[in-house]
Amino acid sequence: MAIAEAKVDMEALNKAIDEVFYSQLDSTLLYYFQACVNCKACEAACPFTPTSLHYSPVNKAEVARQLYRYRFTVWGRTVGRVIGGSKKYLSLEEAETMVDYAWHCVNCGSCAFVCPMAIDSGAMIDLLKQVAFKAGMGPKVYRDIAELEASGKYLEIDFFKNSWNSLISKIKDAIGKEVPLDKKGSEVLFYASIYEALAYPDVLVKVAKILDMLNKDWTFMSKPLGIRPPIGLVIGDKDGAVKVMQRVYSYFTDISPKYVMLTAGGFEYPALRYTMHETLKVEPKYEVVHVTELLAKWYENKEFEIEPLDEIITWHDPCQLGKRGGVFEAPRILMKALSKKFKELPSHGVNSFCCSGGGGGCGLPSMVNNMAKALGIAISDDDKKFLDKTSEPLIKAGKIKVGEINKIKAKEVLTGCPVCIESINFQIDYYHANSKVNHIVDILADRIKVSKK
Amino acid sequence: MQLPFGDYLVGNSLYPLALDLFTPTIFFFFFSASYRVFRYFAVYKKPFIPYATSVTRETSSTEKVKKLVDTFANSSKVGMKRKPVTTAVGLLMHLSLIVIIFLLAQHMIFWAYYISPYKILFPLAIPESSVDGELAFTLATSPYTPTSYPFVHDIWGPLTIILNGQYITYILVILLGIYLGHKFHALAEGLTLRSGDWWFFLLLYIDIILGFLATSHIPDSVAYYDNLLGAHILVAEILIATLPFTRGFHMFEFYLGKIREWYFMTYRRGEK
Ligand code: SF4
Ligand code: SF4
Numbered sequence: 001m002a003i004a005e006a007k008v009d010m011e012a013l014n015k016a017i018d019e020v021f022y023s024q025l026d027s028t029l030l031y032y033f034q035a036c037v038n039c040k041a042c043e044a045a046c047p048f049t050p051t052s053l054h055y056s057p058v059n060k061a062e063v064a065r066q067l068y069r070y071r072f073t074v075w076g077r078t079v080g081r082v083i084g085g086s087k088k089y090l091s092l093e094e095a096e097t098m099v100d101y102a103w104h105c106v107n108c109g110s111c112a113f114v115c116p117m118a119i120d121s122g123a124m125i126d127l128l129k130q131v132a133f134k135a136g137m138g139p140k141v142y143r144d145i146a147e148l149e150a151s152g153k154y155l156e157i158d159f160f161k162n163s164w165n166s167l168i169s170k171i172k173d174a175i176g177k178e179v180p181l182d183k184k185g186s187e188v189l190f191y192a193s194i195y196e197a198l199a200y201p202d203v204l205v206k207v208a209k210i211l212d213m214l215n216k217d218w219t220f221m222s223k224p225l226g227i228r229p230p231i232g233l234v235i236g237d238k239d240g241a242v243k244v245m246q247r248v249y250s251y252f253t254d255i256s257p258k259y260v261m262l263t264a265g266g267f268e269y270p271a272l273r274y275t276m277h278e279t280l281k282v283e284p285k286y287e288v289v290h291v292t293e294l295l296a297k298w299y300e301n302k303e304f305e306i307e308p309l310d311e312i313i314t315w316h317d318p319c320q321l322g323k324r325g326g327v328f329e330a331p332r333i334l335m336k337a338l339s340k341k342f343k344e345l346p347s348h349g350v351n352s353f354c355c356s357g358g359g360g361g362c363g364l365p366s367m368v369n370n371m372a373k374a375l376g377i378a379i380s381d382d383d384k385k386f387l388d389k390t391s392e393p394l395i396k397a398g399k400i401k402v403g404e405i406n407k408i409k410a411k412e413v414l415t416g417c418p419v420c421i422e423s424i425n426f427q428i429d430y431y432h433a434n435s436k437v438n439h440i441v442d443i444l445a446d447r448i449k450v451s452k453k
Numbered sequence: 454m455q456l457p458f459g460d461y462l463v464g465n466s467l468y469p470l471a472l473d474l475f476t477p478t479i480f481f482f483f484f485s486a487s488y489r490v491f492r493y494f495a496v497y498k499k500p501f502i503p504y505a506t507s508v509t510r511e512t513s514s515t516e517k518v519k520k521l522v523d524t525f526a527n528s529s530k531v532g533m534k535r536k537p538v539t540t541a542v543g544l545l546m547h548l549s550l551i552v553i554i555f556l557l558a559q560h561m562i563f564w565a566y567y568i569s570p571y572k573i574l575f576p577l578a579i580p581e582s583s584v585d586g587e588l589a590f591t592l593a594t595s596p597y598t599p600t601s602y603p604f605v606h607d608i609w610g611p612l613t614i615i616l617n618g619q620y621i622t623y624i625l626v627i628l629l630g631i632y633l634g635h636k637f638h639a640l641a642e643g644l645t646l647r648s649g650d651w652w653f654f655l656l657l658y659i660d661i662i663l664g665f666l667a668t669s670h671i672p673d674s675v676a677y678y679d680n681l682l683g684a685h686i687l688v689a690e691i692l693i694a695t696l697p698f699t700r701g702f703h704m705f706e707f708y709l710g711k712i713r714e715w716y717f718m719t720y721r722r723g724e725k
Contacts, residue, residue, distance in 0.1 A: 025496050026496050026497065026498045027493040027494070027496050027497045027498070028713075030492060030493060030496050031493065031706070031709070031710065031713070034489070035702075035703065035706045035709075035710055036700075037650075037700040037703045038645075038646070038647055038650045038700065039543065040539070040635075040639070041528055041531075041532055041536070041539075041540070041543075043536070044531055044532060044534075044535035044536050045531065045535075053642055053644060054642075054643070054644065056644070058645075059644050059645055062645040062647075075698070079648075080648075083648050085647055085648055085649075112714065113527055113528075113531075113714070114527065114528050114531045114532070115528060115710075116528040116529075116703075116707060116710075116711075117703060117706065117707060117710040117711075118524075118710035118711050118713060118714035119710065273503075274503060277501070277503030278500070278501045278502075278503060281501050282503070283503055283504075284503060284504075287504065326718065350527065350718075351527070351530075351531055
């Protein structure tokens with residue numbers, strides 16, 4: 001990504017480096033910084049390595065290590081500088097490389113499980129993303145979207161308002177009655193974001209239908225809590241993310257349900273389940289769960305039966321739901337009930353091969369373009385180049401992903417994250433594979449038979 | 454003290470120096486290792502755990518133990534699938550190194566001299582040369598004088614024809630050679646390499662070659678032998694002393710990392 005010199009404020013960049021690196025060191029990060037043996041085992045796991053070995057986790061994280069060494073080690077300040085092992089600041093060219101590396105990581109966590117030293121390179125690369133954001137070097141279109149979310153101004157945008165209201169009326173039509181909105185003390189708070197309302201409104205309608213069919217005490221949100229909150233976490237805007245998390249937490253606490261149920265298993269899941277409470281240092285009275293967790297629980301309680309399909313189906317573990325969130329078993333309970341021909345992908349569980357999550361962006365370029373257009377955000381030439389570049393990892397990682405799907409001859413790939421659905425669909429189309437990708441609820445909703453009222 | 458041995462004075466070589474430096478080396482190692490470990494404590498922040506328990510995430514104890522094994526085995530499993538050559542080289546190299554360092558008869562005596570309980574492992578000792586192994590097998594040779602310790606070939610039997618210091622060293626030199634190739638490949642690709650990697654790796658390589666030359670008596674002279682053996686021990690001492698500042702420390706931190714991963718992913722989060 002070429003960034004014209006005039007656009008980069010080197011002073012801001014240096015300040016950002018100092019701020020990020022001096023403020024966040026803890027023993028976990030320290031371990032990641034110093035324990036790496038440079039064995040490159042992590043190459044095998046990263047969805048960006050097929051694009052270039054330069055995007056291998058250890059190579060990307062090395063930039064963070066160099067900045068760390070200068071600040072926290074004696075040799076880094078002395079000999080390390082002379083032999084290139086540490087850096088006080090980055091030159092313009094190095095900073096461009098840093099930004100390029102940072103956006104070739106979706107923080108999927110795959111590298112951590114494959115690393116013999118259990119090093120989460122994603123966590124170190126995230127520091128680089130924070131530096132880039134603070135220095136104003138992240139893609140502008142994402143910065144604009146994050147700013148809209150953090151400021152709360154997204155609520156004033158007609159495009160969003162209309163999509164949300166149309167979602168509520170679709171739900172109303174589907175359940176044949178008024179949608180319970182913002183009802184305090186319900187068992188389930190059905191949570192969704194604007195992004196989901198745009199990406200798969202039908203899935204959300206089906207979730208509501210299931211809740212209604214099962215006669216659950218549930219409620220939906222009259223207004224969305226963000227575009228894809230807390231999107232700041234993905235683009236390196238920690239302060240913005242904290243602001244958004246405060247808003248989300250206060251709504252959750254106000255409604256005070258037993259469960260906050262997410263349909264999305266992308267970064268929202270670990271963010272709202274863990275990061276939000278860890279950051280705000282609060283112990284929630286509710287529990288944040290993915291829709292598959294509750295459905296599996298209700299299924300095991302025999303509240304409904306599932307009419308099985310007669311085809312080979314497989315489950316793609318969304319990285320944030322599985323590796324980062326720890327949800328592996330629940331979707332499998334449902335998948336096994338959905339088809340006797342359920343097969344695991346060759347790489348699954350903690351080794352699930354990441355779809356590259358939009359190729360390093362926060363969604364497919366087409367989706368971002370459409371959203372930007374609807375919001376009146378101009379896409380600059382740099383952003384256009386950036387978005388175009390995200391196709392390459394999607395294609396390269398897609399070769400492996402689609403290869404795995406073909407290997408087990410799965411007709412239906414089910415998953416639980418809007419970006420996984422978009423990305424894998426793109427990859428399946430690109431390679432003309434004979435398969436479909438859907439949210440698990442999409443298929444499940446029509447096959448649920450209620451057994452107990 | 455210098456003892457005459459022909460026209461050579463024992464004690465006038467690197468060997469006694471190396472022996473004298475062993476205890477300071479260990480002190481230095483402990484000092485540096487404490488520094489490295491202290492840093493972890495210095496920046497430790499108690500993790501905030503939002504959920505004490507979680508209704509949807511029960512994991513049985515058996516499952517937790519099974520996952521502990523999985524946690525340790527996963528890198529090798531995935532590596533064998535996706536990067537079979539480098540993974541196999543890496544695994545074999547570790548295995549050979551462990552066998553050489555801890556089970557080669559000469560090394561065992563060295564360790565037992567400083568850490569007496571090490572003697573328990575004596576029955577596992579492997580001989581230094583292939584000739585020893587072969588003789589043990591073909592002529593059933595055993596020591597002329599009775600020893601209070603088991604004879605080196607007792608457990609391994611005919612296996613010592615291949616399982617001996619000499620052959621394992623050949624394998625190690627080849628494996629480390631492939632490893633070196635891997636590093637040059639990274640260099641050619643413009644990927645980041647670190648001085649700490651080269652330092653540890655080169656010292657290891659030199660040390661293995663020095664040990665091999667000494668035990669093989671190349672060149673065949675007492676003076677060379679003492680100096681080579683001394684140099685072998687000295688290089689090993691530099692390796693040990695600098696271990697906490699190099700990748701060599703992974704032999705301890707490996708466990709820390711994996712147990713931490715298991716604790717957070719399986720135990721604390723209670724993923725099913
Ligand atoms: S696998 Fe782990 S130890 Fe090896 S290079 Fe990657 S981060 Fe470093
Ligand atoms: S977190 Fe995922 S995308 Fe990032 S470096 Fe690791 S494997 Fe690659």
